[in-house]
Amino acid sequence: MRPAVAVVDDASLIRESIGLLMSGLDVVAAVATVEELVRRDPVVDLVLLDLHLANLEQQPDVRQGIAAIRTLTGRGHRVCVYSQEERRFVLAACVAAGASGIVSKALPRERAEELFLDVAAGGTAVPQPVVGILEVLVRRDCITLLSERQRQILHGRARGLSYAQVARELFVSESTLRGYWFDLTRSLSDSLRSLTPGEIERALGLAPGDLLEFWADDGTTDHKDWWRIGRGR
Template sequence: MGGPRFALVDDATALRASLGLLLPGLTFVASHANVECLLAERPEADVVILDLHLANVGQPQASQGPTAIRRITEAGYRVCCYTQEERRFVLAACLAAGATGVISKAATLEEAEAGFLAVADGELVVPPSVAGILEVLVRRGSLTVVSPRQRDVLAGRARGLTYAEMSRTLFLSESTLRGYWLELTQTVSRYLQVTSPGDIEQALGLGPGDLLDVWPEVSRG
């Protein structure tokens, strides 16, 4: 007891019934088929594990994607997306909407549990494909105020390296590297949440309007 508390939002009945059993080291306090039920109950959870695709025949109007993320974060929860979605710009849009983590349902249970706990600690958890987008933004000067060491860690994450692997090549402890990543995530989160899709498109060399279907509305505070 005393550890982080998790709530699950997923339209798959089997996953809602089984995830807590599959991850006995985590404390699950609630599970819901949609965001609307979660917000109606307001469980005392620290992190909401969220499936991105929730609308189906039984709940066609269910909030999903960036809209769902925004609604949950505005209610005061951290969000970790747990999804089969693989499109990197859709996953990056989840971070822009306020998610703290994105974890693939294809990950091992050990990887998923470690990722959920990292999100509970405030660490930005992203797949290498999304870290690659962030690396391009840094390299092209769009995402600034990033130190050389933070760039090194970002480059390593974009290539799928573990902290142990980076530690051997950068000659720094794993705890030091985690510290650089945590500092970088604060900059990344602020940048993505206040940057328009047009600015992102220009920085990445995309065509105008390429991100409009997936990118959330810009929050100007």
């Protein structure tokens, strides 16, 4: 059975085309804002969310970015960010806010659909730049409770190695390693959500306060702050 999916994107071409181009998804709602999706309240397996939804000078009350993720996850939705955003701290903040996956709009259609299906089925999709951040946090003991094998797998993936390459290095089958990776990324995502901005900043050598705009611990990220982040300030 195809997973039921909602799409939140202010680009009408994206909203209208995903269901046509990705036959493995059953798009039951396609809206421009999180507020509209909340009003409709559809029952879905996954919400595909663009991070930058509107011109906040004209629509200051539209939730986007971290605030949008927290609103949707707070209502019990699994969220997969689908965006052109590439800055690794922004992407890591999305995971910390509760996103189960992050998929780049630059990916080929087939690969993006494959990742959406994985996340809808309960998996995670963590891009390599975020994997690199997680590996640093593990090495500096901000994230613990990993086995030596899990650390080896994380190290390989953080170096950009494929499943097949890591499997050969560790003398396991690729299918076995994919199972390890599934459990590992879910555990790391949960652990990242439990860390404070201060802990992340110290581990990564950032200045105090650098991440406060990205990590909204209480779900009250100021929309204008996120707009400034999106514009690169």
